[in-house]
Amino acid sequence: MLIAQITDLHLGFGPVGQDYNETRLLRVLEQIVDGPNRPDLMLATGDLSEHGDPASYRRLAELLAMCPFPCHVIPGNHDDRTSLSRAFPDMPTPGGFMHYAVTDLDGLRILMLDTTEQGRTGGAFCAARADWLAERLAEAPEVPTLIALHHPPIDVGIEWLRTDPQEGWVRRFAGAIEGQSQVRAILSGHVHRPIVGRWRGASVAIAPSIAPGAALDLRPMDIETPDQRALVVADRPGYALHRWHDGALTSFFAFAEDTAPLSRFDARTQRLVREMAAERRSG
Template sequence: MLIAQITDMHLGFDPDNPAEFNRKRLDKVLQALNDLDRVPDLLLATGDLVEYGDVDSYRRLKRAFAACRFPVHLAMGNHDVRASFATVFPDTPVMAGGFVQYAFDHGPLRFVVLDTLEEGRHGGSFCEARAAWLRETLAAAPDRPTVIVLHHPPIETGIAWMTTDPQEPWVIRLETALAGQGQVIGMVCGHIHRAIVTGWKGRPLAVCPSTAPQVALTLAPLDPQVPDGRPMIVADAPGFALHYWNGDGLVTHFETADEHVALARFDAAMQPLVELLIGERPA
């Protein structure tokens, strides 16, 4: 099973521009996914779908997704606005209180989409109502391999201005809700605009690069009172993730929607090497 993930589209950053930079980057990623030699089974879009939470940007996002050859499942990020989102995507499930949290099955896996948005706040949020819903939802399918999908990664990333304090109440609440849930095989997130892989509380956690411009990799300490000229946002290629379920676990690949120059192809010259490599495996 192949699961595609995109994140942080920030559509509408350049309002009223039909040739918007972020839309071009999004279209490039969606085209790359459509053109893969193995079409993904589904696509997870993990928040910051638009920049300003306006209805028009969500409409343009919906038009962009219409080109996809696979179902798309959406999550909320800190730039999103639930009311505007619901106007354009009314079929996306919500729980009591209007939080965009839902679970769905696809193939052998279950996906639990969380809402870590607190409107007006950049960082994550996860209240007790959302945590109770998560506990109940996981309890309903204790034996089905489950992927947790959310926008904010609950980890210290090392990027001083784009990170989470592991002692934030929402992180502790999420950790408590997931405690003892052995069916959770991994977590996929966005928000940081970089490809990151780590473990969190005994589970693999992957952060997808953004379709919008990336965050610069700067791991030096930062004094918020002393601007030091460090790069913060860079125009690196739009990226995406592919999570491959091999029957035992998730294997995450990161890719860019850039041109890739092939230096070798599977032709007669490469066939002996391919046969050798595959022949070394147990029969």
């Protein structure tokens, strides 16, 4: 099974027909749909709109409806849950939160979490959401499970985007998954660059963003002294592909770009491919 993940689209950044981020999204969707790695489903993990406006969500719904595979969305801190739910009425909102389970996925389960709180940039995960997650995990303790959410629970080291491990929402999230060995990976966004880590026994894969990325600068920051460091950079739009195969998850990060192949599988390279296959068989 192949799962695509897009995140941090920030649609509506420019006027209709001139939206810089929509252009970037279209390039990524073209590569996902028409490239060699068409997924079985796609996750859109938050910050889908820049301003949370209904027009952005309507446009996103139009674009995702053209994908030849199911698409599942959750909100991020830029999103308006009410407007998003209206544009995607098939996505459940139990208790007023946009969280739900995606099941029947070749022996895999995905729990889509809502970590949004009005007026807060960082993550949020209240007691009601923690209870919901604990209940869903208890339903299928033997089924390998992925958790998708917008905000990563790990400290990524980029000072202005980092999560403090002592934040209340992180502690509640940790409590809900404690001892749940079926949780194989946590998929998130928010940081606008690809990052891999490990937390509470599960791997954490942060997908690159559709919108421009965050600069990789791990120096300490004095918030009282602006030092002219780059915060956002004009890099390529990206996405993630998560391959679930033989009970293991492998994550890939890709970027929408025009690339010319430097080598192809043809008569000249066939010998090398054969030799490598023989090595695998011989151990």
